Amino acid sequence: MTTPTPQVTELNSRFGIDDALTFDCGLGGLPRAKLKSSEASAEVYLHGAHLTGLRLGDEAVLFLARGAKFAPGSSIRGGVPICHPWFGARAGVRDAPSHGLARTHDWEVVEARAIEEGVKITFGSTFENFETLYSLTLTDHLVMTLDATNRSAEPTRLEQALHSYFRVADIREVELRGLEGTTYLDQLQDRMRRVEGDVPLTFAAETDRVYLETSKPRSIVDPGLGRRIDIETEGARSTVVWNPWADKTARMGDLADSEWPTFLCVETGSVADDALEVKAGASHRLSTTVTTQPLG
Numbered sequence: 203m204t205t206p207t208p209q210v211t212e213l214n215s216r217f218g219i220d221d222a223l224t225f226d227c228g229l230g231g232l233p234r235a236k237l238k239s240s241e242a243s244a245e246v247y248l249h250g251a252h253l254t255g256l257r258l259g260d261e262a263v264l265f266l267a268r269g270a271k272f273a274p275g276s277s278i279r280g281g282v283p284i285c286h287p288w289f290g291a292r293a294g295v296r297d298a299p300s301h302g303l304a305r306t307h308d309w310e311v312v313e314a315r316a317i318e319e320g321v322k323i324t325f326g327s328t329f330e331n332f333e334t335l336y337s338l339t340l341t342d343h344l345v346m347t348l349d350a351t352n353r354s355a356e357p358t359r360l361e362q363a364l365h366s367y368f369r370v371a372d373i374r375e376v377e378l379r380g381l382e383g384t385t386y387l388d389q390l391q392d393r394m395r396r397v398e399g400d401v402p403l404t405f406a407a408e409t410d411r412v413y414l415e416t417s418k419p420r421s422i423v424d425p426g427l428g429r430r431i432d433i434e435t436e437g438a439r440s441t442v443v444w445n446p447w448a449d450k451t452a453r454m455g456d457l458a459d460s461e462w463p464t465f466l467c468v469e470t471g472s473v474a475d476d477a478l479e480v481k482a483g484a485s486h487r488l489s490t491t492v493t494t495q496p497l498g
């Protein structure tokens with residue numbers, strides 16, 4: 203067992219809650235919070251406020267790459283990176299970090315409390331004009347809530363996504379429901395605009411799409427793991443669907459060749475044509491709820 207750093211000791215004394223919330227030194231020596239409810243558990247790093255593990259019942263819900271880097275300044279491959287306050291390349295700014303500032307930044311814990319049947323932890327930080335709070339509420343399901351308040355005197359464009367890597371048995375065997383008939387931008391074809399067919403999505407090649415104005419519940423139906431993951435949102439206009447497949451994986455340093463079939467990213471937020479404009483002093487709340495059900 204690693205000796206706790208002074209930071210971990212302080213986090214435990216300020217925010218620890220018996221078995222429900224403890225802090226330790228995680229991978230790379232980075233401080234990590236461990237959340238536990240009677241039916242679920244989760245692990246989240248202060249680095250990026252990055253959720254790296256989630257178990258609902260006995261089921262591991264998220265994918266985490268074996269070669270994920272846990273180091274200051276790096277983003278962690280897998281779990282739920284927070285893309286904020288922009289998504290992908292930043293419009294009009296060369297060399298801006300991909301997917302914004304939040305995922306490579308150290309956040310602070312601002313509050314933690316026991317709630318009925320579970321636990322809630324809130325992280326805080328400021329990214330350019332946006333004072334940002336991120337809460338994880340764990341009961342028998344998970345709710346992720348991102349609150350951004352524009353503290354500047356100007357209306358400000360905001361893009362954000364909870365870039366969730368869901369673990370699946372084999373992406374070639376799963377269905378993604380809830381995006382039928384939706385307009386999307388194909389990121390593999392210069393954001394060409396297309397309309398999805400009227401059947402659930404299945405996957406047979408690299409996929410990188412921004413589905414616009416999505417509001418229906420989305421579900422990953424996974425016969426290999428015998429489960430369905432349900433994803434519901436509020437304050438999210440878009441759903442990004444991504445898997446790099448084999449060739450792109452071979453060019454990525456932190457993903458092993460065998461890993462791409464075992465996850466599907468379903469990212470909820472507001473990006474590209476769905477970007478938000480937040481008025482001076484106003485706030486925007488994005489909330490994503492994740493539950494699992496056995497397949498009948």
Ligand code: BG6
Nearest residue numbers: 300301365389410411442444469
């Ligand atoms: C997705 C994007 O959200 O994230 C893809 O749509 C991108 O274009 C992927 O390749 C991974 O991004 P990164 O910066 O974590 O490698």
